[in-house]
Amino acid sequence: MPTTPADLAACPTRGERADPLALLAAQARNRVPELIPVRHARMAETPFTFYRGAAAVMADDLSRTPDTGIITQLCGDAHLSNLGLFFSPERRMVFDLNDFDETHIGPFEWDVKRLAASFAIAGRNNGFDDKTNRKIAKTVAKAYRRTIRRSVSMTTLECWYAGIDVESMLADLGDRLDTSMTARTQKALRKARHRNSAQALAKLCEIDPEGNARIRSDPPLLVPLTERFTDEDAAVVEERVRERVDSYRATLPLHVQTLLAQFSLVDIAFKVVGVGSVGTRAWIVLMMGRSLEDPLFLQVKEAQRSVLADHVPSSGFDNQGQRVVEGQRLLQAASDLFLGWSTGLDENGDRRDFYVRQLRDGKGSVVVEALEPEGMKLYARLCGMALGQAHARTSTRFDIARYLSETTGFADAMADFSINYADLNDGDHVQMTAAINRGELSVYDLAAEDEKAKGKG
Template sequence: MTMAMDDLATGPNPANRADPIDILLAQAQSRVAELIPVRHARMSATPFTFYRGAAAVMSADLAATAHSGVMTQLCGDAHLSNFGVFNTPERRMIFDLNDFDETAPGPFEWDVKRLAASFVVAGRQNGFGEKATRKHAREVAKSYRKWIAASVQQSTMDCWYARIDTQEMITEIGSMLDTSREERAVRGLRKAQHRNSVRSVSKLCTIGDDGTVRFRSDPPLLVPVSEIFNGPHADVLADRVDQRLRDYRSMLPDHIRALFDQFAMVDVARKVVGVGSVGTRCWVVLFHGARNDDPLFLQVKEAQRSVLDDFIPTQQYPNQGQRVVEGQRLLQAASDLFLGWTSGLDENGEKRDFYVRQLRDGKGSVVIEALTEEEMKLYARLCGRTLAQAHARTGSRLDIADYLAGAKAFPDAIADFSLAYADLNERDHATMLDAIRSGRIETRDLV
């Protein structure tokens, strides 16, 4: 359904929506059964954690409303916690989108709406009033519109290479903050710069008396493969992981393959990550280079169908991991050196698709709960700009800019939608709590 600008603020009809719990239970069917209660526990903590895990719910809601008809490559889950800093292959730290599990083509405003509504949901959790949260949602849309318009004035190549360097970010917003806040931001960036494979050893591994490094056991969040399976089953899984990595190696460019070949696999563990991703198969693999103190951690994460697939035409990639990787390379200003995809059989012998990336490479994110109203406003501007630059890289910027030209009502319409959707999200969260109390869904307390 194509919409006029006046319809942009319209949300789904609550009377005609699918049951959000039915949607979550349907997702659980293809996931690791023992981890589903962990996912439900994480989602049920607050309305914001529910929102983070409910991309499938919101996709169904967006698909039930009119849309612009202006298509671009979407992140698919562009909430404010899916932005952050990381190191580029050139060892420059930039700020960008950092989660692409749901990437697929779709109407451009779906990403804008998910991002703007996340600021309202998170702002309410921080204790901000309606005036402040509306302002934050409006800043997202206002910034997005501004930077889409700016991208049209750039050459195609300048638009492709545009990125937000963290030093530039500090220079731009540091003057708007008091000294203590600027110092806190700088400390956070320095902390992220040191999040690498060497630091991950102390966090994720144990070191034996003989210097042997292995993953520590912290079930169900981190479980060495030797504890999940034993005997012949462990050998079968080890062979499958090895084959998965050989397939991954075969798709790497020659120069990256030459680098990858300098590392040898040491250990494998299953790791629980995020909120919405909990229950998908995620393996972390420890390698070492020429020396035992030369580690590399790769994450081999299952890629299932995008939550957008049921609602819009999508690219038919033979591997869902390839869908994630190609979407990431298109939207992200600079991508992980080891980004790739593979497939393999799971513990039940069923084919699963995966994408591969480094587990940590200077990655860091904003602590949303610590932001003041003013800091949240600045962060909204930054995320709106970042999303605009991501969409502009796809070549859709002319169509999006034409649609938004003269549309002064765009920020207000997005803000109105965001407030209404945050109300809906709170009701969905309450529905989940009712489902837990009634025994309809199970949770697992990890405390």
């Protein structure tokens, strides 16, 4: 019997679920051990930050619930903070999905559930009542459904090129943005436009007396390679990172290879990023053109198996970096010019897959904590549309649209699921904080880190 939208509202009970902390501990076994306390600290801050880091927990939960069986390319971690602003290669400011570490094939509604539930959890974090949070989560699903249903009347190429141009978006919203929201949006755009390699150079580097740029030290979140390892080991790791960058070049189009050849590798550092990604191996590489005014920062980030991989059919990629890159190119309307992948050995001689991208290229995001209900609802509509456009780039859009047209109650089911899952997530967050208070989980002192950052400012 086909799965109905009402079936999709189901959440597993606590007795039916795997232990969330056990799932996170299993995931941590393949990460850098000394960074796991940073991950715990970031996840424990709020139920929303826990949710951001708990994609593996939700993937396991979703695998225990009914699904439509309509398989498409998923973002895999489509929460609201994984959408944002960035420059297209044509230098237009666009809004789209921007994190694909967990991209994989799977049931289409898993992305919708992850996105809608993130709004319910973020809404609670902002003090909204659940009647409001349910409406906002429902807005995500309605915008997604509307975008997918519209896509089947478009040509294949129209779907492929469809995207959200930020300037056009602001013009369309018009007077639906209040004055304070408009001011915040314009501020975010100005900030994003200046987030590039030149800005990263100023923020992340120091200039020595000879006029050479070097990545500064801010352990444990930013550690130059020469500080992270002994001289002998640092030389080995540097050679391996250089080998990864060289092998990555071959995955780029020839014209981008020619562009990249105009830059020379200057310095390497280990940088902690995100919440869910903390503990994966992530390097930043400073490349330089002809002068200090001509920098390029690349991020060489480890790609591990997607959290969805144990629950859905195989993606067919042996290299996890290639899985991330190909998933991103398929789902994103405009991808980073320097996006590519590589593989290599880590400091222990174990194989690791990586993907490479620009560290910053106009990237910006909404300050979710500053949104009032109406602003959150507008953002929910925007995110639901962006997710719908991503899925519409695949041929599966016809199957998804047929399902959404032939059944009723999809948006209500997504809203009900979101509130139910917010309850589960709240309990998981309490479980983590209790384990921290009992001394069972080690944590890094983020408050001390914040004070240190204020002192530098």
